[in-house]
Amino acid sequence: xxxxxxRIISATNELFRVHGYHGTSLSEISKAAAxxxxxxxxxxxxxxxxxxxxxxxSTGAIYRELFEMIAAEAADPTAAFVDFFEGAAAVLTESDFxxxxxxxxxxxxxxxxxxxxRLAAREAFESWIDAAAHQLTxxxxxxxVAHDLAILFVATLEGSFIISRTQRSVxxxxxxxxxxxPLIDAAVEDGLRSRSD
Amino acid sequence: xxxxxxRIISATNELFRVHGYHGTSLSEISKAAAxxxxxxxxxxxxxxxxxxxxxxxSTGAIYRELFEMIAAEAADPTAAFVDFFEGAAAVLTESDFxxxxxxxxxxxxxxxxxxxxRLAAREAFESWIDAAAHQLTxxxxxxxVAHDLAILFVATLEGSFIISRTQRSVxxxxxxxxxxxPLIDAAVEDGLRSRSD
Numbered sequence: 467x468x469x470x471x472x473r474i475i476s477a478t479n480e481l482f483r484v485h486g487y488h489g490t491s492l493s494e495i496s497k498a499a500a501x502x503x504x505x506x507x508x509x510x511x512x513x514x515x516x517x518x519x520x521x522x523x524s525t526g527a528i529y530r531e532l533f534e535m536i537a538a539e540a541a542d543p544t545a546a547f548v549d550f551f552e553g554a555a556a557v558l559t560e561s562d563f564x565x566x567x568x569x570x571x572x573x574x575x576x577x578x579x580x581x582x583x584r585l586a587a588r589e590a591f592e593s594w595i596d597a598a599a600h601q602l603t604x605x606x607x608x609x610x611v612a613h614d615l616a617i618l619f620v621a622t623l624e625g626s627f628i629i630s631r632t633q634r635s636v637x638x639x640x641x642x643x644x645x646x647x648p649l650i651d652a653a654v655e656d657g658l659r660s661r662s663d
Numbered sequence: 664x665x666x667x668x669x670r671i672i673s674a675t676n677e678l679f680r681v682h683g684y685h686g687t688s689l690s691e692i693s694k695a696a697a698x699x700x701x702x703x704x705x706x707x708x709x710x711x712x713x714x715x716x717x718x719x720x721s722t723g724a725i726y727r728e729l730f731e732m733i734a735a736e737a738a739d740p741t742a743a744f745v746d747f748f749e750g751a752a753a754v755l756t757e758s759d760f761x762x763x764x765x766x767x768x769x770x771x772x773x774x775x776x777x778x779x780x781r782l783a784a785r786e787a788f789e790s791w792i793d794a795a796a797h798q799l800t801x802x803x804x805x806x807x808v809a810h811d812l813a814i815l816f817v818a819t820l821e822g823s824f825i826i827s828r829t830q831r832s833v834x835x836x837x838x839x840x841x842x843x844x845p846l847i848d849a850a851v852e853d854g855l856r857s858r859s860d
Contacts, residue, residue, distance in 0.1 A: 486772040488685035564775050570825050571771040575683040577828035578761050588829035595826075614838040617826060621839045622815065625822030628767050629792075629814060631774035632785035641811040642818045649846055 471509045474499045479521050482568035483561075487518065487575045487583075519586040522569050526590025529567070530597050537597075543605035544650040547598075547619055551643025554623060555636035563631050570624040594620050602650070606657035615653055622646060668706045671696045676718050679765035680758075684715065684772045684780075716783040719766050723787025726764070727794050734794075740802035741847040744795070744816055748840025751820060752833035760828050767821040791817050799847070803854035812850055819843060 477499035481490040492514055496503050510517040533550060540546035557566045565571055573587035598616035603609050622642050629638040674696035678687040689711055693700050707714040730747060737743035754763045762768055770784035795813035800806050819839050826835040 484775050486683065486685055488683055489772060489776075562775075565771060570822075571768070573825050573829050574762060574768040574771065575686060577825075578681050578759075579686075584829055587825075591826055591829055611842075614842045617823075617835045618819065618839045618842045621822030621826050621835065622819045623822065624825050625767070625818030625820065626814075628770050628774075628784075628821050629788055629818050632770050632781055632788055638814045638818065642815045645808075645811045645815045645846065648849070649842065652845070 470499075470501055470505060474501050474506055474509060474517065475520055475524050477501075478517055479525060479568060482518075482521065482572060483565040486565075486568070487572040515580065515582055518572065518583050522572065522583070522586040522590050525567070525569055526586075526593055529590075530593050533594060533597050533601075537601045543601060543607075543654050544647050546601055547650055548643050548647050550619075551623065551626070551639055551646075554626070555630070555639045555643075558627075558630055558636055558639065563634050565631065566627055567624065570627065591620055602653065605654050606661055607653045608657055608660070611653050611657075615650060618649070619646065667696075667698055667702060671698050671703055671706060671714065672717055672721050674698075675714055676722060676765060679715075679718065679769060680762040683762075683765070684769040712777065712779055715769065715780050719769065719780070719783040719787050722764070722766055723783075723790055726787075727790050730791060730794050730798075734798045740798060740804075740851050741844050743798055744847055745840050745844050748820065748823070748836055748843075751823070752827070752836045755824075755827055755833050755836065760831050762828065763824055764821065767824065788817055799850065802851050803858055804850045805854055805857070808850050808854075812847060815846070816843065 474495065478490070478495050481494055481498055492503060492506060495517070496506060499506075506517065507513060510520065512519075532553070533546075536549050536553060537546035540549050554566055569587050569590050572583060573591075576583045577587075595613070595616045598619050599609070599612040602612035602615055607615070626639040626642045630636055671692065675687070675692050678691055678695055689700060689703060692711075692714070693703060696703075703714065704710060707717060709716075729750070730743075733746050733750060734743035737746050751763055766784050766787050769780060770788075773780045774784075792810070792813045795816050796806070796809040799809035799812055804812070823836040823839045827833055
């Protein structure tokens with residue numbers, strides 16, 4: 467039962483990566499997940515809307531964990547961010563430039579028309595911003611600077627998916643990550659300096 | 664005749680800002696533009712695809728001109744970028760957080776499924792990257808640094824639309840612009856220093 471639910475979420479996520487929210491129909495989801503429409507409504511009584519919220523929650527949690535895993539293994543605070551951009555570039559290459567983050571696409575498609583989905587997307591982004599800000603404050607960055615830089619990180623990542631996918635090149639994504647690095651270095655140094663004052 | 668064509672492009676652009684590409688049908692465009700489906704095909708024989716390319720070209724050119732206008736009036740090279748973020752924040756507020764840039768949304772929706780539209784979006788983004796890079800090289804920034812920073816600028820702007828629209832707050836957009844500023848300051852100073860060596 468839970469296996470079918472997961473299969474529906476996973477198939478929907480993959481369809482969203484290719485076609486976005488409005489470009490994906492329940493009948494296509496039914497086919498890709500090998501689950502009847504009735505079964506989709508059984509697990510997601512709100513239909514496409516509540517299924518989409520589940521996809522956003524699931525993908526949001528996976529990416530947050532991925533960031534935390536990469537951050538835990540990074541050589542230094544800045545490397546956590548640069549490594550994440552490099553990982554995203556690898557995902558783009560391996561998937562032949564499918565959308566790595568359907569949340570960003572869905573958010574833009576429905577931000578003005580569906581508050582339930584908008585708020586789910588908002589929660590996912592805020593959870594990443596929190597994770598990134600926590601990584602920075604742990605490295606000594608002052609909290610308001612950390613929060614701003616965490617926003618810049620998530621925004622730049624989302625925007626880089628657009629530029630890289632339209633160019634079918636990871637270069638824009640890597641360039642954005644590379645150029646953000648000195649900002650994080652400077653914030654960490656600044657934080658450490660003000661602590662030692 | 665050309666007036667009808669412009670009315671169709673403008674109405675389509677407004678529908679894209681609310682519903683994205685897949686969420687907008689030709690019949691809705693026909694209604695919003697007060698133009699028959701036959702008239703839409705008269706001006707855009709390729710239907711929705713070629714109409715979308717025309718919308719992307721038109722919006723792409725308008726935003727490039729806007730950037731150049733803001734840059735020409737900015738107090739210094741960095742202010743051009745910060746002012747653009749502030750202008751984008753004002754657009755978000757005035758429009759009650761409608762999508763300021765349907766090109767970014769459409770690009771993500773169809774990057775894997777429609778090469779004609781993908782390439783039109785790519786061209787629009789590259790024209791903005793060129794304009795931003797030109798602004799930086801004119802201020803003395805080395806060309807490869809200028810190109811990277813121009814990519815970072817466009818990517819960050821596009822990503823900030825997502826975060827700001829999901830939060831219905833301009834704060835993320837302003838924070839991203841504010842935190843990018845020292846990078847541009849540093850690149851300009853670095854360029855001037857290496858010139859005077």
